[in-house]
Amino acid sequence: xxxxxxxxxxxxxxDRKLRFTSLAHLLTPQFLAETWRMLxxxxxxxxxxxxxxxxxxxxxxxxxxxxxxxxxxxxxxxxVRRVEIPKGDGTGRGRLLGIPTIEDRLLQAAVARILTAVYxxxxxxxxxxxxxxxxxxxxxxxxxxHLVVHNVMQIYEADIRSYFDRVNHDWLRRMLRERITDPVLxxxxxxxxxxxxxxxxxxxxxxxxxxQGGPISCVLSNVYLHYxxxxxxxxxxxxxxxxxxxxxxxxxxxxxxxxYKEDADRFGAQLPERFRKFQIELAEEKTRRVxxxxxxxxxxxxxxxxxxxxxxLGFRHICGTDRHGxxxxxxxxxxxxxxxxxxxxxxxxxxxxHWKVRDQRQQLSxxxxxxxxxxxxxxxxxxxxxxxxxVLRQWRRTLQRRSQRSKxxxxxxxxxxxxxxxxxxxxxPTV
Numbered sequence: 276x277x278x279x280x281x282x283x284x285x286x287x288x289x290d291r292k293l294r295f296t297s298l299a300h301l302l303t304p305q306f307l308a309e310t311w312r313m314l315x316x317x318x319x320x321x322x323x324x325x326x327x328x329x330x331x332x333x334x335x336x337x338x339x340x341x342x343x344x345x346x347x348x349x350x351x352x353x354x355v356r357r358v359e360i361p362k363g364d365g366t367g368r369g370r371l372l373g374i375p376t377i378e379d380r381l382l383q384a385a386v387a388r389i390l391t392a393v394y395x396x397x398x399x400x401x402x403x404x405x406x407x408x409x410x411x412x413x414x415x416x417x418x419x420x421h422l423v424v425h426n427v428m429q430i431y432e433a434d435i436r437s438y439f440d441r442v443n444h445d446w447l448r449r450m451l452r453e454r455i456t457d458p459v460l461x462x463x464x465x466x467x468x469x470x471x472x473x474x475x476x477x478x479x480x481x482x483x484x485x486x487q488g489g490p491i492s493c494v495l496s497n498v499y500l501h502y503x504x505x506x507x508x509x510x511x512x513x514x515x516x517x518x519x520x521x522x523x524x525x526x527x528x529x530x531x532x533x534x535y536k537e538d539a540d541r542f543g544a545q546l547p548e549r550f551r552k553f554q555i556e557l558a559e560e561k562t563r564r565v566x567x568x569x570x571x572x573x574x575x576x577x578x579x580x581x582x583x584x585x586x587x588l589g590f591r592h593i594c595g596t597d598r599h600g601x602x603x604x605x606x607x608x609x610x611x612x613x614x615x616x617x618x619x620x621x622x623x624x625x626x627x628x629h630w631k632v633r634d635q636r637q638q639l640s641x642x643x644x645x646x647x648x649x650x651x652x653x654x655x656x657x658x659x660x661x662x663x664x665x666v667l668r669q670w671r672r673t674l675q676r677r678s679q680r681s682k683x684x685x686x687x688x689x690x691x692x693x694x695x696x697x698x699x700x701x702x703x704p705t706v
Contacts, residue, residue: 277306280392288396298389299459302345302382307338310385321376322356322473330377341378345463352466353379355486357474371440373472373486383491386463390494393454398497399505404526405493411588411649414525416706418587419604421532426519428570429539430592431531432585433546434561438527439487442499443554444468447485450502467491483554496526503553504529512542523587530587539564567594569602589649606706607658608650616646620666624673632674633693639666640697651702659699667696 279301286293311334316327330337344350355373375383391407398406403414421427435441447468451461467489471480485492508522508531518534520542533539543564550556565583566575572582572594582594589612595605620642627635643666647659675683688694 284392287393294456296456298457304338304342307385314384319374321374323376325377352470354471354473354478357472372488375489383489387490387494401522402524411525412706414523417523421521422568422604426534427532428568429533429536430565430567430585431539432563434558435527436556436558440484441555442485443483446553447499605654606652621669628673636693643697647699652706653701
């Protein structure tokens with residue numbers, strides 16, 4: 276981090292009511308070059324078709340030119356390229372992403388660094404998404420902490436419908452002005468909000484939303500829900516609760532944890548009205564209150580019923596016991612996540628069925644390691660072993676189709692080193 280950006284972060288931390296009047300001067304050629312070194316270079320090209328490699332060939336000149344256009348107020352934000360990726364939830368609907376140009380991605384990332392320095396001291400502990408030194412595993416761990424340590428018996432599971440497409444620009448501008456009054460930086464952000472999208476060769480203006488896919492959208496989405504949800508919960512909802520109350524949020528995914536049913540129901544009744552004020556809404560079919568936790572398990576023990584389950588950040592949470600018979604929160608990969616991964620493996624094998632077997636093994640191993648890296652929590656071993664076995668079966672079926680004479684019976688394949696894939700083990704014992 277540059278010295279000037281460090282000073283901004285220190286001022287933001289020292290004075291939480293300070294409004295920053297001058298930030299655009301941080302966007303120097305050196306700052307942009309530093310941001311480029313930090314940038315993810317695997318992104319797809321935007322509407323201009325320029326790749327990372329092409330932009331990097333004369334990086335110093337491109338950065339100097341970008342800086343000159345910023346200083347001369349000649350920078351124009353190009354529209355983002357709209358792409359749709361499958362959600363894997365069985366609805367047939369995809370997730371819409373906005374892919375900015377490489378140059379736009381660099382500038383957005385630079386501005387996102389500035390916004391992070393300004394807002395990071397302001398964000399509350401309940402927020403985990405797209406923040407330094409915080410991850411989805413930290414959010415899952417915090418939910419478990421509330422359930423195991425605190426007096427929590429009610430979970431409010433919520434889902435925001437198409438959140439990134441519904442962020443209201445007017446409200447977002449008002450929220451930004453609470454902390455930033457630099458007209459150059461605000462005008463630059465406004466250009467990205469009004470840039471529009473290029474969909475099948477046609478440019479379409481957008482009246483709301485932040486393009487999911489650009490570096491700036493991560494920070495802006497956090498700023499929006501900081502004011503809409505986090506502060507409101509901390510200052511209005513929590514003080515009015517009779518018992519313990521917590522919220523854990525990872526970008527637009529969040530759960531409420533409550534001690535008493537009436538507190539959870541009051542939150543559930545107030546939340547839709549709060550969201551409507553800021554032009555976003557809950558997906559009612561995915562929003563519900565469930566009785567969960569060690570107290571819920573004890574209360575239901577005499578009735579023959581079990582506490583319900585809920586899903587958060589790709590994990591299904593289940594009330595269970597550890598090896599000593601004590602209450603434990605069991606987190607397993609949700610069925611949709613497993614099905615999506617196996618469908619992806621099946622599709623890849625179909626497209627690459629004639630690759631050399633050792634090359635297939637290398638790619639399948641990388642896929643499995645990526646899946647394990649996120650889902651290898653305690654208690655997930657049996658489920659992940661099932662995924663491992665299913666990938667082997669899919670691979671074997673692919674090999675069977677290659678030739679009628681191929682040796683594909685299990686007794687032969689299991690003896691071959693090239694048919695071995697990485698097996699799961701717990702990678703996050705403290706989550």
